[in-house]
Amino acid sequence: MRPRTLTAAALTFAFLIPAMGQAQEPPPMDAQPPAEGNNLVSELQAAGEFNTLISALEATGLAQPLATDGPFTLFAPTDQAFEAIPQETMDSLMQDPEALYAVLAYHVVPGEISSTELSGMDSAESAFGVPLQLQSAGGGVQVEGAQVINADQGAVNGVFHAIDEVLMPPMN
Numbered sequence: 221m222r223p224r225t226l227t228a229a230a231l232t233f234a235f236l237i238p239a240m241g242q243a244q245e246p247p248p249m250d251a252q253p254p255a256e257g258n259n260l261v262s263e264l265q266a267a268g269e270f271n272t273l274i275s276a277l278e279a280t281g282l283a284q285p286l287a288t289d290g291p292f293t294l295f296a297p298t299d300q301a302f303e304a305i306p307q308e309t310m311d312s313l314m315q316d317p318e319a320l321y322a323v324l325a326y327h328v329v330p331g332e333i334s335s336t337e338l339s340g341m342d343s344a345e346s347a348f349g350v351p352l353q354l355q356s357a358g359g360g361v362q363v364e365g366a367q368v369i370n371a372d373q374g375a376v377n378g379v380f381h382a383i384d385e386v387l388m389p390p391m392n
Contacts, residue, residue, distance in 0.1 A: 280320055293329040
């Protein structure tokens with residue numbers, strides 16, 4: 221298991237997540253894909269229930285770091301979770317790349333954290349810079365009230381946990 225410390229993954233997101241209101245920096249183009257196996261983005265694609273998430277990651281430029289860097293823990297909302305968002309909210313997010321970027325960064329935690337580790341934690345610092353509140357409930361884990369419905373989906377550069385809701389970061 222990889223440590224939960226803020227390492228190169230934190231540095232990657234430190235320059236990828238701009239302060240609100242500033243221009244976004246493009247992802248580094250010299251990043252290399254992991255040597256063997258599927259990365260987080262390819263695992264999401266193979267699962268077949270994360271098409272909206274993948275489209276949003278690609279639209280914001282976050283797909284590349286999630287395919288090439290790591291390790292990361294991704295709380296991955298399913299297509300069904302995105303369908304539960306009111307259409308006007310979804311339209312607004314899709315028209316505001318900075319807001320969409322913030323929402324997606326709120327789903328990423330630098331480092332690889334298994335569901336067993338999550339169940340013993342109260343919070344985890346998101347790549348957005350705001351902690352995600354974690355709670356063990358009924359033999360599972362909740363993240364900001366969203367239920368982890370399929371845990372520990374491994375990739376060569378981290379792990380993703382499918383969740384049943386899209387997490388919305390606090391915006392000041």
